[in-house]
Amino acid sequence: MKKTIIITILLFIAVIAATIYLFGDFNKNNKQDSKALQYLPENTLAITSFANNETVDTIFKDYELFKAIIGQGNFSNLERLKTELLQSEQLTPFVAGQQILLSFHQEKDQITPLYSVQVGQSLDNNTLATLIGQIGKNYKVQPFDTLGQRFFGLNKGIKDSTLYCAYSHEIIFASYSKQVLAQIFDKNVKKINTKQIEFFVNHNNKNTPLSLYFFNEQLAQVARILMKSKFGNYLNLIDSLKGQTSWNMNFKQDAFIFKGVTDLTGSKNSYLQLFANQTAQVQALGNYLPKNTASYIDFSISDEHSFRSGLKELLIQQKEYDRVSKSIKNLEDDTKVSFDSVIAPLFNDEFALAELDNQDVLGLISISDSSLFANNFKKFSSSVGDSIYQFKYSQLLYASFGEPFKSFTRPYFTIVDGIMVVANRTGILRDYRESFREKQFLSGTAIFKNHAALQNSRSNVTFYLEPKAGKSNILDNLKSDYAKNFKDEEQFGFQNFYSWSYQLSGNQGTFSSSLYALYKSDTRLGGKPEWTVQLESRIINKPWVLDQDGKNKFIMIQEQDHTVHAFSPDGKELWQNLFQGEILGEPIQLQDLSIIIVTKIRLYRIRPDGKNMNGFSVELPSTASYGATISNFNKEQRIYIPATDRILAYSLDGKRIEGFENNTVDSRILFDLKITTLGQTNYIIAGTSTASVYFFNENGKIIRKQSLDTDGESVRNPIGLVAASDEKNSFVYVADNKGSIFKVPFEGESKKIKLGSWGKDAFFNFEDISGGADRDFIILANNKLNAYSSRDSSSYFEYKFIEDASNRPLFFKRIGKSDVLGVGTDNRMIYLFGSDGLVQDGFPIEGFSKFYYGPINYGDNANYLICMKKDFKVYAYKF
Missing domain, CATH: 2.120.10.30 (TolB, C-terminal domain)
Known part of the structure; x- marks a missing residue:
């Protein structure tokens, strides 16, 4: 499966959010929003509304994510525009505290912004001309008339740098495209309808720094602007959407987080609408994906009957049902069993589609009852050897789950841990089985775990993407200009986004929806160490921090050849001894x-x-x-x-x-x-x-x-x-x-x-992790970490590792807080837990199981992680 890059949609949305920051603050009066909205064209791609003051400047000061998305050059230009125009002495009395709309519009093969600034009093064109002349000292002002309206062009003297503006209905409209600006005043251009305006106004959250609105039917159009190729299985899901989405931003220094409401009413031909009346479920199939997964989409249902009846109606509308029915009839005639009563119930309420970094595709389906499945699966499949089978009849998965499995006509499948894994080639399944045996899962990586901590654990639809793993596919599908920006690490920061996800959860006919994008961080994922030291071999003990002279400390580390190294707190080697x-x-x-x-x-x-x-x-x-x-x-x-x-x-x-x-x-x-x-x-x-x-x-x-x-x-x-x-x-x-x-x-x-149940491989420690007067029983067994009170044997936390954890926990004291315990898993991931049993912020981090966490010098109240990675470098991370 190729041509599946939904990241272009996500990046577009992020661009909107980035630009908003430069121009505003919290919404204070939602009713003002509707005034400018009624003049925007019906085909507007997306909109945001905010008040013109400087509070958000403080909140997002040096917010690196915005620069990464829109580019250093664009960021500088927008800051200058804000400083020279919106915050000018002449214009400030008219626009300070007033509402601004920032909308985006298609113009040929690009996306163009339009600014709509409400003013606090009526202005005539002469007054506006005088104001613009006063603030435009660094611009050449060029007035002209079109569509019965006076326009002003502010030319910076640089090619394609002219800002066009016009005033009407106590609103200043401005854009770098006079064609886009002209649509405001063209009576032949249909405008946004009242119902859409009401949706946007009603779902605007006053307590969020940024709010974003977009029309669902425009998502596919945005994708077509950015992409050079046709849609694949992922983007086909958005091609027939209707309705609108309203999101509000949750501020986080190292992530984009938008949450809100999506209305797909009217999307009768949309597969996603089948989930509108489902309720969010815990999704587990992401835990079974191989480590080289680039992206996946996970679906879960709570009401099987409504889903299957809705799917049947959708297949009829799409004129696909007759073709699917023939395959089902062939199965029933040959096997004398009912598809609806025998075959369909074999599958559970969750299914997923994944694309790997080599563009191979996997399908995963949860099995409802392993014993029942074992007694019936040979009725519709035949063995091809090596625990791999093939469907005898075509379109059975398409009939059961719809659009995501349309490309799996007569796929091959294998069974692991109650999961059916399907593919169109046996080699893909053999590779998967090898990954499964070695427990090389996406869910064991630092990126996935940190992203999972951001997003909801319950959902009906989750799309997840790691741009690094999917980079080649992204570049293949973006048009040349956008691909160039995506690769440009000096002007843009797309490479610094570790992961993206989009979630939909049914809500009685509409959806709760969310967008998440995880960005690099100094403390997350081992993003930026304070220092590193290259050694010759692996360390065989955890690092120790000791006193050097009563005023300074040093770090002592032993590597595999038994050489002991001493390092200062800033990473300088002090001595070594064998x-x-x-x-x-x-x-x-x-x-x-x-x-x-x-x-x-x-x-x-x-x-x-x-x-x-x-x-x-x-x-x-x-x-x-x-x-x-x-x-x-x-x-x-x-x-x-x-x-x-x-x-x-x-x-x-x-x-x-x-x-x-x-x-x-x-x-x-x-x-x-x-x-x-x-x-x-x-x-x-x-x-x-x-x-x-x-x-x-x-x-x-x-x-x-x-x-x-x-x-x-x-x-x-x-x-x-x-x-x-x-x-x-x-x-x-x-x-x-x-x-x-x-x-x-x-x-x-x-x-x-x-206390519990464990075997001879269990680790037991008696340590103080709860912060109370008594020490605690700490048990790590069967990849599960438990803490029990030694006073009454009660359990006060439990954590289940997805990957193997066969290393003894380590215990550390940290400044100003309770003790912590650390666990290094077999696939080189370091976890740190507090007394509440929660994974501490910034963890897990990649590293060997021998590590240190805590202070490393006098006068420095920070805690540090000292660890080694597979490159045999010692890394020091500050927390």
């Missing part, structure tokens, strides 16, 4: 700013300049299994290291403390050792892979061992510690592999708490 092995656990910085580091075979204590302290490094007699824990029992600091089935102990000068290694545990010690003092007893606590909890004193003597019944299964997660004032109220938490947490007291019997 360590013997991967750093285990967390480096620990002591009061003198020295840093304790453990690898499998050595214990290090280094200064902030990367050099070893005297007596270090120290070779370990047993292989370390995690990083160190520092105690301060009896005012003496010691270093404790878990070493598989025993504990190693050292003084701060690197001297080994004997005794610990003689008290081995029953299996591998998991993660770090916990320490606490209760009463007169100092505790060192270890959890093992056989679900045993050991309580040692500071000299390595086992005080208590608690073995837990996990049905013989080993455990794999760190233990959690709650240390109160005494042993009776202090606990250790241990997670099993079946959805339960053991609460192990320092004294007494353990208690088993059922």
